[in-house]
Amino acid sequence: MLILAPMQGLTELMFRRAYSQCFPGALDSSVAPFVSLTHGNCGGREQLEDILPERNEGSIPVIPQILGHELEEFVRMADCMGDLGYTEVNWNIGCPMRRIAAKHRGSGILPYPDEIREVLDYVVPRIKPRLSVKMRLGHRSADEIIDIIPILNDYPLANVTIHGRTGKQQYGGSVDKERVFKAASMLKAPFIYNGDICTAGQWSTVSGRWSAISGKTLAGVMIGRGVLYDPTLPLKIKGIEGDYTEMTRQFVTTLYDAIERDFPHDIPRLRKMKEYWCLVYKSLPVSESAARAMLRLQEIKDFRKAVELAVRCVPAQGDLSS
Numbered sequence: 001m002l003i004l005a006p007m008q009g010l011t012e013l014m015f016r017r018a019y020s021q022c023f024p025g026a027l028d029s030s031v032a033p034f035v036s037l038t039h040g041n042c043g044g045r046e047q048l049e050d051i052l053p054e055r056n057e058g059s060i061p062v063i064p065q066i067l068g069h070e071l072e073e074f075v076r077m078a079d080c081m082g083d084l085g086y087t088e089v090n091w092n093i094g095c096p097m098r099r100i101a102a103k104h105r106g107s108g109i110l111p112y113p114d115e116i117r118e119v120l121d122y123v124v125p126r127i128k129p130r131l132s133v134k135m136r137l138g139h140r141s142a143d144e145i146i147d148i149i150p151i152l153n154d155y156p157l158a159n160v161t162i163h164g165r166t167g168k169q170q171y172g173g174s175v176d177k178e179r180v181f182k183a184a185s186m187l188k189a190p191f192i193y194n195g196d197i198c199t200a201g202q203w204s205t206v207s208g209r210w211s212a213i214s215g216k217t218l219a220g221v222m223i224g225r226g227v228l229y230d231p232t233l234p235l236k237i238k239g240i241e242g243d244y245t246e247m248t249r250q251f252v253t254t255l256y257d258a259i260e261r262d263f264p265h266d267i268p269r270l271r272k273m274k275e276y277w278c279l280v281y282k283s284l285p286v287s288e289s290a291a292r293a294m295l296r297l298q299e300i301k302d303f304r305k306a307v308e309l310a311v312r313c314v315p316a317q318g319d320l321s322s
Ligand SMILES: Cc1cc2nc3c(=O)[nH]c(=O)nc-3n(C[C@H](O)[C@H](O)[C@H](O)COP(=O)(O)O)c2cc1C
Pocket: 005, 006, 007, 008, 009, 010, 032, 033, 034, 065, 092, 094, 095, 134, 163, 171, 194, 195, 196, 197, 222, 223, 224, 225, 226
């Protein structure tokens, strides 16, 4: 099972729709970027816009995600998601952003196992959808997970995703796979692996290692940046062959068309296109310097033309890198 990781600002519905249009069935599932319990109006329509079933029809199947630990709001939000038809909601206890973690939200709750138990004790028996968890090894230390797993094991969780970094590491440094596997082998719930899967080889190493350690297959592998760097990665993992460069080119075009349609003004449109470009150019036949030079273009039409030419291996406006 290949699952698209939630990435705030990147893997919202527009991306998921464009993706499933170009690569139907390549990703089996996705987790939506988090809905925070701190913004009041819990379960209000605009907070749930991204996961409204009618808007997600035909797109990658999606599981909503909740960030926060406010007990009553959590239950209310999970039930609003349940009322929309979702049978699983995911609890984010991995977000490392400082201002979030400082309030014991996201990875900030990991050093406090009692607080995790308090949330699970209150929430799990009260909500209609099943709860799954997405976490890191810890916030300050990669050992924190050792005290958390026995707590998770006391609840009938749908699954647990582990990203092999600490919150303090943010997204830098390397993933500690062995620690992930050690923790996961103590886990009762189905285990989903996450972190730094950017090639089919990395996927097969991780899958093989887990089978060797546990005698089981992974319940899933969740991939974030790997899909943004190379949208054809799920096809490569699944052994689906084709002209990957052409497929990526078509995907970029579909995504950029969607951005032009969905964003109201040129400045945010161009900003969004550049955000994706910074990631996806890595799998296209364009040099690092040319790709970076394109980020200096100020007009959408110039930028899109340069992208179009760059991916066809034609230098745009002479050599942009010079
Ligand atoms: C820009 C950005 C936004 C993210 N937003 C979320 C989020 O909303 N919820 C979440 O659980 N994780 C979020 N993550 C973490 C990813 O889901 C994932 O765990 C992390 O990127 C590691 O996986 P990867 O190496 O496959 O990218 C985010 C990561 C990035 C870089």
